[in-house]
Amino acid sequence: MPRDFGTWGFILSVLALFLMYPVGIFINLTSPAFQRLLARRSRSATITRLEKVIRLHASVRDEQMVSVEVDNILIAIQNAIGIIGLGLIGILMSMVVLSFPSLILVRAVAHRSIAPVVLFVPAVGVPILYTAYRVLEQMVRYRDRVSPMRRAEMEREIGELSDKLHEPRR
Numbered sequence: 001m002p003r004d005f006g007t008w009g010f011i012l013s014v015l016a017l018f019l020m021y022p023v024g025i026f027i028n029l030t031s032p033a034f035q036r037l038l039a040r041r042s043r044s045a046t047i048t049r050l051e052k053v054i055r056l057h058a059s060v061r062d063e064q065m066v067s068v069e070v071d072n073i074l075i076a077i078q079n080a081i082g083i084i085g086l087g088l089i090g091i092l093m094s095m096v097v098l099s100f101p102s103l104i105l106v107r108a109v110a111h112r113s114i115a116p117v118v119l120f121v122p123a124v125g126v127p128i129l130y131t132a133y134r135v136l137e138q139m140v141r142y143r144d145r146v147s148p149m150r151r152a153e154m155e156r157e158i159g160e161l162s163d164k165l166h167e168p169r170r
Contacts, residue, residue, distance in 0.1 A: 043165070050161040057154045060145045071147045078139050085132040092125045 002008055066074075144150055 046161055046164055050158065050165065053154055053157050053161065056144070057151070057158065060151065060154075063145050065148050065151065066146045068148055071143065071149060074139060074143055074147075078136060078143075081132050081136050081139075085129055085136075088125050088129050088132070092122055092129075095122065 002011070
């Protein structure tokens with residue numbers, strides 16, 4: 001067994017030179033099989049996605065659409081609720097990170113003046129965050145059903161997926 005890196009480098013380089021040709025042949029023989037496998041999986045994923053978008057489009061086709069202005073207002077409300085939720089998460093995390101270590105200190109426990117604040121903010125903030133999440137979830141579902149922009153996106157996506165399925169294979 002060699003004990004220095006130079007000898008190991010030489011052995012590995014000679015081994016790589018000898019294995020280069022058989023590995024190249026193996027790769028050339030197996031690459032068409034991998035290409036067929038990837039194409040088959042891609043095609044089945046495209047078909048599944050197309051069926052899902054067509055089902056969603058069919059379920060919302062007969063619903064009353066909102067105007068573009070109302071849709072833009074809904075988007076602004078969604079963004080505002082999301083920003084408020086992120087702000088609440090930041091406040092909660094800063095309260096936890098900055099206040100709980102001070103409760104551990106002997107002087108802070110002796111005074112206990114910060115304990116109600118530290119316990120009150122998470123107790124109020126977590127239900128507010130959960131409510132904001134549920135409201136956002138319902139708004140997204142509603143917009144998926146009545147948004148003219150979302151319907152146009154669905155129709156465009158259906159067209160693109162259909163074109164992808166019907167284009168000639170290379």
